Amino acid sequence: MYQRLLVVLDPHQEQQNALARAIRLARMEQASLTLFVSIYDFSYEMTTMLSGQERENMRAALVEERKAWVDELLTQYDTRHLSIDIQVVWHHRPFEAIIKCCIQGQHDLLIKGTRRHDKLQSVLFTPTDWHLLRKAPCPVLLVKEHEWPPNGQIIAAVNAGAEDSAHQSLNQRILTAADHMAQQLTAELHVINCYPSAPLNMAIEIPEFDTSDYQANVRTYHAESLSKLANERNLSHHHLHVKEGLAEDQIPALAQDIDAELVVIGTIGRTGFTAALLGNTAEHVIEQLNCDVLAIKPEGFTSPVN
Known part of the structure; x- marks a missing residue:
């Protein structure tokens, strides 16, 4: 399934941790490995005492040092x-490189290896990991210590309850990737589907509104949708989980x-002002997990970075 692995x-x-994981995957998949390092030092660009050629030579020397480090x-x-x-490349924006x-x-x-990010900092300066989740053209495996x-x-x-074709297609891609990894690792595959709680304002503004009946109907709909999806993929119903609440809490x-x-989770790659305000579910989930995350892109996704 994966033949060319890029390891940051x-x-x-x-x-x-990413390298150790990648070597194991490369053996399982019989894949090739590209080990990538992006370096940059602003002070080298601001050295007015050196000529352009001398700065270029210094950058080249640093690149060779990093290659020796990788060796x-x-x-x-x-x-x-x-x-x-x-x-090894010289670039001031690692995610673009x-x-x-x-x-x-x-x-x-x-x-790529990852770690927990400071919440305020991640709002002001989007971490490289988040850029990759939103903009990388292929699935992204973020590795932790588990x-x-x-x-x-x-x-x-x-999201088994989604009716639009884009989400249904993404569901299939997620399950294909997860099933493949489960087979490679001889692991049990669990499938989770989260659904929202009843809006509190509905119960307040409409006294006759029965929230318990509403929630029961919503749960039934999502449970039946997930069961149908499992039947299509011949998945065990013993490992299906229908959870009320936010995905970033329940997963x-x-x-x-x-x-x-x-x-294994899907990411829609939301970017720009909307992403800054709302973030992406995948990002919120990753911050709270102590295990690896494989983020799958929708079919036909094209990176906005050239």
Whole structure:
């Protein structure tokens, strides 16, 4: 399913969890690896004492140093029989450099380590991870510290009640990716569908409005929709979860309850002012999880970054 893996390394991190995960995936998928590092130092651009050629030579020297660092890093892993390429680039916007490399190399999976972000900071300065979730042209696997044990648990998060073709198509892509990973890791696949609670203002403004009856009908609709989706995919009904509440609350709760190692979720790639105000469900979910997240893009998604 994944033949060309792009792995983003972070020289500032002691543990390269993404690399360890990528090497394991490359062996399972018989895929090639591209190890990518983006570097930039503003002080080199502002050095007026040096000529343009001298600055270029200094940048080239730093790039070679990073390549040597990657070579040294690889000695810690078993890389026998793996096809590995190393790319180090000088770029002031890492996410743009990553996406450009992804497009040029026609990579079908982007792998990067991640961590919890400061909430205020992430509103003012969108982290590289969020840019990649919104704009990368392929699925993005964000790696945390949770191991991938044998016979583990994987969660696919879907919106089974959606009636539009775009969401239905995305559901199928999520389930295909999750089922593939479950088979590769000999893991059990769980599917979760969240639905909203009844609006409180309806109960206040309309006294005769029966919220309990409304919620029962909504739950029934989502349960039947999820059951239908499971039947189409021959999935076990024992691992279907219909939860009332926000996805960013219910998905992490389930992941913790079953000690999941991977959550597969769709991302619509919302950008611009809307994203700054509302964010994306995938981003809110990732912040609360202690396991890896595989974010799947809609069919036909095109990156806004050239």
